[in-house]
Amino acid sequence: MKWKLFGVLLFGYHLTFGQNYPKEYFLLKQKVESFVVRKDYKGAATVYSEIFNLIGSKATNDDRMIAACFWARANFPDSAFTQLEIVASNGRYVDFDFTSSGNLNSLHNDKRWPEFVDRIKKFDLPSLCTHTYNPPSPIPIVFTVDPKSIYFKSDTYGDYLNDFDNVSSVSTHAYNLRILRSDKGEFSKRSLILDLRQPVINSGATSQGVIKDSVASFHVFYKFDTTVRPWVVYNFRDMPIGSTIISPRTEIFVHINGNSNKLQLGYWGLGDCNEKDGKGMRNGGEGTTGVQVTRNSESEYTIEAQDGSIGRLWDITNPPFSIDKGLFKTGFLIHLKYQ
Known part of the structure; x- marks a missing residue:
């Protein structure tokens, strides 16, 4: 499956089916893939905005983080940090090594980056x-x-x-x-x-x-x-x-x-x-x-x-x-x- 391959290799994510999303959600995910193939990350991020409008509060941290990566790669730092702020506000998030991901490199010199890292890391606890x-x-x-x-x-x-x-x-x-x-x-x-x-x-x-x-x-x-x-x-x-x-x-x-x-x-x-x-x-x-x-x-x-x-x-x-x-x-x- 192309999307799964994209998720694992590009961002280190997997697509989960835990939510009972409408079929339009998955159609939009396929639309995202078409933009990624063309390396049109702004287009992919824009489709994620459609996804969030569709599913509202059901959006997972996975989807929010992927959208942030797309906005970062498209050089829209404000939009990227909007998504990262939602991730940080949701609390503990340990599924993504955001500090070493090249997808967020464009944000590292932004004054907001250290604050985001500090907020996330306090929730990144080792397994007991x-x-x-x-x-x-x-x-x-x-x-x-x-x-x-x-x-x-x-x-x-x-x-x-x-x-x-x-x-x-x-x-x-x-x-x-x-x-x-x-x-x-x-x-x-x-x-x-x-x-x-x-x-x-x-x-x-x-x-x-x-x-x-x-x-x-x-x-x-x-x-x-x-x-x-x-x-x-x-x-x-x-x-x-x-x-x-x-x-x-x-x-x-x-x-x-x-x-x-x-x-x-x-x-x-x-x-x-x-x-x-x-x-x-x-x-x-x-x-x-x-x-x-x-x-x-x-x-x-x-x-x-x-x-x-x-x-x-x-x-x-x-x-x-x-x-x-x-x-x-x-x-x-x-x-x-x-x-």
Whole structure:
């Protein structure tokens, strides 16, 4: 894919499909590519202005930083710093080595540059965690939602298989299921369904209805040890065969009215390790129920949140300023098997 190649080689970025953007967003990204091929960076930056007008507050720091790079390369420092100011205001940003990037060289002699660097670097914290083992490549897993699953359901098209229908289903330090868009921004035919109609009274939650999402994801972790320094995240495959544990962190990501939301179960939240994926967020699972994970054999696991389990919902559209949407009753039953 040309855009992906451009993003990785020119700016060190990757295109993420975490937001539920309109198709026009991806068409505009293709328009950006046409300007980049011609090295018309002003044209590319101008298209990014159209993108920001389209998606408003949903614009990510990734997109803002890329736009700043285009404006800098086109010698429009004021426009570049406008985008950099938004990035700095959003808080911690660790996905981009902006100090060594040649794309921002034209800004280095500007009096605003040192101030921007100082503001960003105070958020650029080292990771607090290490991992017992990361496989050289993700291990494919078959993901099956049991028909008995109550609040979290499949789309009735059967198992979710890695590398089919834009599905990524793999084991790393966690088990991760992601339904992605295609390179052209098209939705997968697959989806996941999350019932959020059972808010817990006096938790600040209100019914969100039944959410069916074609860019949803599910994550479950085995073990998180905070008794040592640095903290240790155990690999999903470290779990002994025949054992049953309570996961410290299980997450279901869905979009509600176009906004990114996460249902969290377990005390350990994304961002607690200062990991880059956290984007500055700090949102754990206070008041939630841990999910039970059983390793049945070398290749099979069962993941169960019993009926009446409790999850905490977060709106993470703007990660450093996530919104706590209260507690919800939930429950699900999932089977995993290595392919």
